[in-house]
Amino acid sequence: MKLAISIAGQTIDSPFDARFGRAESFCLVDSDTGAWTVHANPALSASGGAGVQAAQFVAKLGAQAVVSGAYGPKAYDTLSAGNIQRFLAPGNEARSGADILAAFRAGQLTEADGTTHGGHHGG
Amino acid sequence: MMQIVIASGKGGTGKTTVATSLAQVAAERGAVRFLDCDVEAPNAALFLHPVLETHRDVGIRVPRVDAQACTYCGKCAEVCQFHAIAVVGKKVLVFDDLCHGCGSCTWHCPEQAISEHLAVTGVIDSGTTPEGIAFAQGVMNVGQTMGVPILRELKQWTPATGDAPPSTSLRASGALEIRDAPPGASCPVVETMRGADFALLVTEPTPFGLHDLKQVAAIAHDLGIPAGVVINRDGIGDAAVGTWCADRGLPILLRIPMERRIAEAIASGQTLVDAVPDYRVGFQELLERIVAGVNP
Ligand code: SF4
Numbered sequence: 001m002k003l004a005i006s007i008a009g010q011t012i013d014s015p016f017d018a019r020f021g022r023a024e025s026f027c028l029v030d031s032d033t034g035a036w037t038v039h040a041n042p043a044l045s046a047s048g049g050a051g052v053q054a055a056q057f058v059a060k061l062g063a064q065a066v067v068s069g070a071y072g073p074k075a076y077d078t079l080s081a082g083n084i085q086r087f088l089a090p091g092n093e094a095r096s097g098a099d100i101l102a103a104f105r106a107g108q109l110t111e112a113d114g115t116t117h118g119g120h121h122g123g
Numbered sequence: 124m125m126q127i128v129i130a131s132g133k134g135g136t137g138k139t140t141v142a143t144s145l146a147q148v149a150a151e152r153g154a155v156r157f158l159d160c161d162v163e164a165p166n167a168a169l170f171l172h173p174v175l176e177t178h179r180d181v182g183i184r185v186p187r188v189d190a191q192a193c194t195y196c197g198k199c200a201e202v203c204q205f206h207a208i209a210v211v212g213k214k215v216l217v218f219d220d221l222c223h224g225c226g227s228c229t230w231h232c233p234e235q236a237i238s239e240h241l242a243v244t245g246v247i248d249s250g251t252t253p254e255g256i257a258f259a260q261g262v263m264n265v266g267q268t269m270g271v272p273i274l275r276e277l278k279q280w281t282p283a284t285g286d287a288p289p290s291t292s293l294r295a296s297g298a299l300e301i302r303d304a305p306p307g308a309s310c311p312v313v314e315t316m317r318g319a320d321f322a323l324l325v326t327e328p329t330p331f332g333l334h335d336l337k338q339v340a341a342i343a344h345d346l347g348i349p350a351g352v353v354i355n356r357d358g359i360g361d362a363a364v365g366t367w368c369a370d371r372g373l374p375i376l377l378r379i380p381m382e383r384r385i386a387e388a389i390a391s392g393q394t395l396v397d398a399v400p401d402y403r404v405g406f407q408e409l410l411e412r413i414v415a416g417v418n419p
């Protein structure tokens with residue numbers, strides 16, 4: 001399965017970034033082979049709608065699932081419209097993208113059911 | 124029609140006090156229309172007492188996608204700089220609260236699959252005051268965050284025929300429009316000022332007042348609008364506002380001293396010139412100076 005993990009850095013060993021829309025980049029990894037690539041998050045500089053933009057970005061990358069610390073309501077809706085599974089990993093412990101991959105393989109990640117924070121308002 | 128904006132960098136400086144009194148003295152010399160542009164908390168009606176008999180829903184035009192016609196090409200999402208429309212797989216999602224109603228997606232859709240629907244974000248109330256001032260205010264619905272679309276509609280408002288004074292007299296060269304701007308120095312203030320002939324900046328002679336004055340003065344300057352200053356609660360604070368205005372060549376057109384009877388009048392819902400008629404002359408002169416400055 002193609003998994004997009006939000007990270008802060010350039011490699012799978014970079015730290016996990018618990019934010020979704022504002023993550024520095026996404027590590028796209030094949031959970032079967034372990035082959036990975038890193039893609040800068042274009043939504044990082046968005047003034048609004050970062051979650052929507054990031055969700056479309058990972059959809060275009062071909063991700064079938066994402067792992068992040070939290071999803072705003074709009075990111076959640078966009079990901080679910082794209083049939084992309086949404087996994088949660090706590091962001092309060094220092095972990096790398098590789099650690100997240102291991103946790104995913106071990107079946108330790110829970111799926112987000114609804115939104116984990118209220119998102120942003122403003123215009 | 125000459126358009127005057129009354130602005131201040133923050134709330135509570137007496138902006139509405141100045142705007143409403145100016146409107147009253149202006150109504151003695153010609154047709155006036157008054158727009159309360161403080162869409163988050165309009166309060167000029169409390170002083171001018173218009174009969175608000177017309178209410179019109181306003182908002183932004185948000186896209187709706189015809190699933191039959193859409194090919195999920197993604198063009199709409201690509202052109203939307205607000206990320207208010209998303210295309211994922213065989214679905215198009217629209218987030219009304221992110222949409223600015225700019226129409227780009229509709230324009231760029233190669234299949235004409237998008238139509239636009241009004242999402243109501245507020246209302247424009249309008250009517251006439253006892254002096255015959257044509258009055259309109261924009262009120263943003265609770266929970267809405269974008270005041271600018273309502274302001275654009277408000278600036279377009281013209282009194283319906285039957286309202287006094289008739290709109291034909293408003294188009295006459297002597298007619299005046301007075302816009303009471305929202306407090307602050309953000310987008311709604313810029314939108315209120317845009318296109319105006321003169322900006323009257325109300326401030327207090329304190330360091331905070333000066334700080335806020337600099338911000339609104341910068342907006343007027345950037346928009347190329349001539350400006351003048353009213354110092355309210357003159358006598359408190361220091362002389363720094365006066366010095367700064369002199370350096371910048373900004374004329375101080377009126378000083379309103381700190382007086383208990385002024386505060387009492389405002390608390391009782393009267394305009395300053397109604398409550399303290401000795402200010403009438405000061406406001407008449409203020410108006411003449413603005414008009415003369417714009418049409419020398
Ligand atoms: S641009 Fe038009 S056809 Fe293309 S995805 Fe958007 S709505 Fe559908």
Ligand code: SF4
Nearest residue numbers: 203222223225226228
């Ligand atoms: S109208 Fe403008 S802001 Fe709204 S969805 Fe279309 S492109 Fe985006």
